[in-house]
Amino acid sequence: MVLERGEVANSWRRERWESLRLLTPNWQSRLPGYRYEGADPDGFMTMAEVIAFVSRYAEVAAAPVRTKTTVTSIRAVDEGYHVATDAGDLHCRTLVLASGACNVPHVPAICAGVPSSVASFTPLGYRNPAQLPEGGVLVVGASATGVQLADEIHRSGRPVTISVGEHVRLPRTYRGRDVLWWMDVSGVWNQRYDEIDDLARARSLPSPQLVGTPGRTTLDLNTLGSAGVAIVGRLAAIRDGRALFSGGLRNQFALADLKMERLLDTFDDWADAHAHEVEVGARERFEPTRIPATSPLELDLRRGAIRSIVWATGFRPDYRWLDVPVLDHKGYLRHDGGVVDAPGLYAIGLPVLRRRKSTFIHGAEDDARDVTDHLAGYLAGSALRSRV
């Protein structure tokens, strides 16, 4: 049984901004036994299209979904778990936590210093630029969400400043193919969690600077800078109404450029090894991220130039309803490839759960197979134990 507090595809219905499109191309939208089969495989789905895609999957899979059922508590009992919901209680022997990785926006504690004259928004509450007061906007964070919102808000005519910390730079297309095609064929996205040297770091990496547009455009800091978005360093503190930025832009840019180059090298190696099988364009290299001519180290938020702040500083899962002691000191689930640290408890849909692609739609299939294999083994084992 699948319990859902809202409707099927709830996060896409309720928690996304209006203009958002998937950053994964249509051909990559696939779920177990089901895939995109429309006329535009290289396009990027709008939210309405994603909702239709996931809803149709629920029908085709005939999944036993109980919507409008919020889980309010889960606790371990003999032989499984007691699940309390606002629509009655349930008992189950095994349980898969599939409640998402992006339930709540992560806003750093320094937000407490924002003066009351400046409005704060998070990506879960943001819908379109008209929501924001007229005037300057500070977007904090330059991962997929931050660069997309900075671009959209800038196009609405508001002066935008983007504060940049660690980020992952990617071109939309490389050697004539979508960059996510390269991630797929070169095996990067399939890399398993137990083959990754620093798994904790891989799991906390920011999302890549990518956007899905019909024109397949690259959206990086050079694009934003050329359009007139002001670029400042990482927001380090807010003191007496003044936002203080780190001066480390040069290092952040160098690191992101270097990592992008290394990834492109991996793609090139793959292309060399498969030259007889696939046709790709010539090797490309991109202009390094330009250091802005001026980049203030502080902005006085009380002076009226900044009227709102968009905190594009990431998301966190929400397990407030999970009364099983399986969270670490930061509130993340303790698990080994989705096998949670409690008998019969599993998870899916978390960053690098079993593969680099785990948190993307197309990552669900392989992970679901592995996790359900383990789950079936656990059930078979417990059936055996109860017979002995």
Ligand SMILES: Cc1cc2nc3c(=O)[nH]c(=O)nc-3n(C[C@H](O)[C@H](O)[C@H](O)COP(=O)(O)OP(=O)(O)OC[C@H]3O[C@@H](n4cnc5c(N)ncnc54)[C@H](O)[C@@H]3O)c2cc1C
């Ligand atoms: C802004 C944004 C853009 C993204 N873009 C892409 C993209 O382009 N391509 C891509 O592949 N992925 C993208 N993702 C990642 C995307 O979220 C996942 O691919 C996909 O939604 C994960 O599905 P899920 O079912 O694991 O989690 P979710 O979609 O978050 O679903 C979890 C569900 O659990 C329900 N739930 C939570 N708590 C409870 C409770 N207590 N009781 C009952 N129900 C509960 C929620 O209502 C929700 O419907 C994006 C994510 C974000 C935040």
